[in-house]
Amino acid sequence: MAIGNIYLIAAIAVVGGGLFGFDISSMSAIISTNQYSCYFNQGSINADGTCEGPTSSTQGGITAAMPGGSFIAALISGYLSDMFGRKRAIMIGCVIWVIGSTICCAAQNIGMLVAGRFINGFCVGICSAQVPVFISELAPPTKRGRLVGLQQWAITWGIMIMFYVSYGCSFLQGSKAFRVPWGLQMIPAVMLFFGMMFLPESPRWLARKDRWEECHAVLTLVHGKGDPNSPFVAREYQEIQDTWKFERENADVTYLELFKPNMINRTHIGFFTQVWSQLTGMNVMMYYITYVFLMAGLTSNTNLVASSIQYVINVVMTIPALLFVDRWGRRPTLLVGAVLMMTWLFANAGILASKGVYVPNGVQNKPEAKVQVSGSASKAVIACSYLFVASYAPTWGPVSWIYPPELYPLRVRGKAVALATSGNWIFNFALGYFVPPAFENITWKTYIIFAVFCVGMFVHVFFMFPETAGKPLEEVEAMFTDPSGPRYIGVPAWKTRVAFKDAVALEHGDFEKKISHEYSPERVEHSTEKVDA
Template sequence: MGVAYNIFVAAFAAIGSFLFGYDSGIIGEVISPTFLHFQSYFGNPSADLTGAIVSTFAGGCFFGAWAAGWLADHIGRKRTIMVGSLVACLGCALQTSAQNVAYLIAGRIIAGLAIGCLSMVVPLYQSEISPPHMRGFLTGMTQFMIAVGFLVAFWVGYGCQFLDSNAQWRVPLGIQIIPAALLFLGMFVLPYSPRWLIQKGRMEEAKHALQVLHGTDKNQDFIELEFAEMVEQIRYEQANFSHKVSDLWATRPMLRRTLTGIAVQVCTQLTGINVSSYFQPTLYKNLGYSGHTVLLLTGINGALGAVVLIFFITLVIDRVGRKPPLIIGSIGMAACLAIEAAINKNYGQGSDNTAAQKAGVAFIILFGSFFFSTSFGPISWIYQSEIFPMRVRAVGTSVCTMANWASSVLISQVSPIGLQNIGWKYYIVFVVTNVMNMLIVIFFFPETKGKSLEEMDAVFGDQVIPHALETGNTRNVDTEKGTHTPSEEKVAIEHREA
């Protein structure tokens, strides 16, 4: 089937990412002042309680990502996605039928467990089924579908605000169950990760899955080399290394991998994107906008972000690499937020300078829909999923995703308070963090463009066996004994440990 099927599989798995975006986006809609029935039903919740409704979801995501690391290794990437989708159905059903705030928060926590699981395992699955030259595009679908989820949430919210009953907020929350159920059912017929099958000794299934995903009539030599490289690397790791969590920091190259993966996710949160995503209606309100206009602007922002994202992951990411977009994006986001702070200080709510307020809206949109969508948005998921060796890839990706959600809990909890108490000055915090992000990327992030997952050991300085895609040989290692084939030992790179 080849490339077209590979794209379909990656896109279908990304329904899990759609759930992430929709759930995150719709809660921002239903807790906004525009949803009068929600405010009335839950007794006009305070800023602290609103923050709790948002942040408890991220707390659930933290533990969901932790559980997914174990599940992905033991039952497979595919089945872990199915588990996450089932738990999402339960959490979304509880939110939809909530009778009080405690009921709603319980549903948010359970949905968070599911989204945390999916946010970790979906990009991992996409990365492991992707050929090297398309991995940025296929794994980048994670962020694209997150953006589409936000977009759909915004427009569903915009339409549901006109409902004059509790359906105003129950309907948008209940819609989440549909994609969760579709994902669960559809994963039954999608392939397992070839690398996970090899790790479990299911060689024939792995070869067939790889052929179905990557094979064409013209690239059979590539398939043979790619399969050989996977088998040799995984078998060598099984014979010569442990699979402990402590392996994540056991050597200098492994510690660098772990710190880099954590950093890319923490830096993503420190861009300030979740302030824009979760509290966008509040940002527009602070610029003097109200009513239906707020939700309309939010929907436009989401639509532009999705369009920019699909162009970026399709045409740019696998050509220019990971580092340049991260650097440019950090600079652009810092500039947008600095201008936003100045506009809010001088021409915020109560000002009659409509031109300045429109400029404020434009820079909110430019911040999220352009600079974030062409930098940390897609690249954070790509990067964390491609840098770890197979033996600890699931647990390493899990730790990085947990760092994302831990940062999200903190920022989601303090943002309503920060926006309420220090107003425009809160933007300055993220101007500083974006400058820090730029420096971290420049000095500490290696480039990973175009490398197979097995070739990442050369990038991080701990390669121990030759790679079939480099040597052109299908047997560089005695996979039964886990040792180098003597004739190929001259091209091996010395193992470098701390």
């Protein structure tokens, strides 16, 4: 029997996000340990028995292998999802994760480790693209942001749990220090695989396959609390039918559809939502925070403990977004996050530039940490790093997963979100490879690069990203394309508003309530032509 509670459905599905979190900290907590450095050593062995480890470019390649696989898999996931369903696509990802984790756990050399991480990336690419689609197609409008945002919260939990597992294993001798955590990370994938068996399929995917009875049954189960005559279920079912009848003639689509004039704007918005989330530099902080804290004068276990604090901050500070993002809206959340992160990045760059001491061979022979600060400057670098994480966690972290699935019509949603997510992974790949050499060669200027990106994303969001919070997915489609209905056509992005109160009224059966006033009939009367948006 399928589970009908939407919160429980989301809680199980977002374990797929937790797998990404496990991967991040299973690397970030381990790269600074001597066991890892000596096993995969490409440099010299020091007099005290410590090893230089892989070169900075090799370490970048090891780290980047996972997002490299994710990029390819994210694109493939659109076809998997459309062919087999959102649910089965996620289950396929779980099987792939177990295979990749097994190879990582058994890695005998750098090549085998890269291969295992690349395969793990296939799972992360599939799940990161299709879990938000799965949840957004099941969730009611008033809870959609909160529920899809659980994906990011699961990522933060995965990061924190795996970091402490890896930290505990760092006290083991030899290769056990990294083999144990890399083996343990397959456990949540096994749990997710069996948990997905008890979840319903997306009603909108079922509709796309003309399985209307099953579609209605899922809506009844999830939204009607078992009542097939629920007014909200009837309205939702009718909207899905009307939308699918309109889309049927274009049902079989390819990625090229996303670049046609009537879709290109939404394609670019969704893609850049994911790209900008990487260019904030957040995953750099997650993968390479131990290098940052080496520059701040923290070494050995002190470094790992200090690094773990940011993971706790990440978990806790994601909670406000889960509670309020549907009320706040997507646009204000993204704009505020960009400003705050820009502030802390510029601050760190200024502190390291003005107070840092150049260390030619790197702190503790780590070439990625060639600038070191001490005293109050050290505390300021640590504080700004924590504040950066606290700014990302309730803003770009969850919204980058919430926003793209809301933008697209049913016929292309699986492929469109897959393409958007591929932007996340290709930039994750590039940054994972770029940052260690960047820290080695341009040191504090690395922070300037990401701070300037934050300025760019603020401008882009302000002028180009419309508000989608509180609107049914079918209404968002009408907002872009329907010449006779509520829409975004002719309304500047910065004038669009949250429709949370209207959505609440509709869920409670007040179907006569008008949708937010920027889509009022008066505005439609003055613009009757169909405009590509």
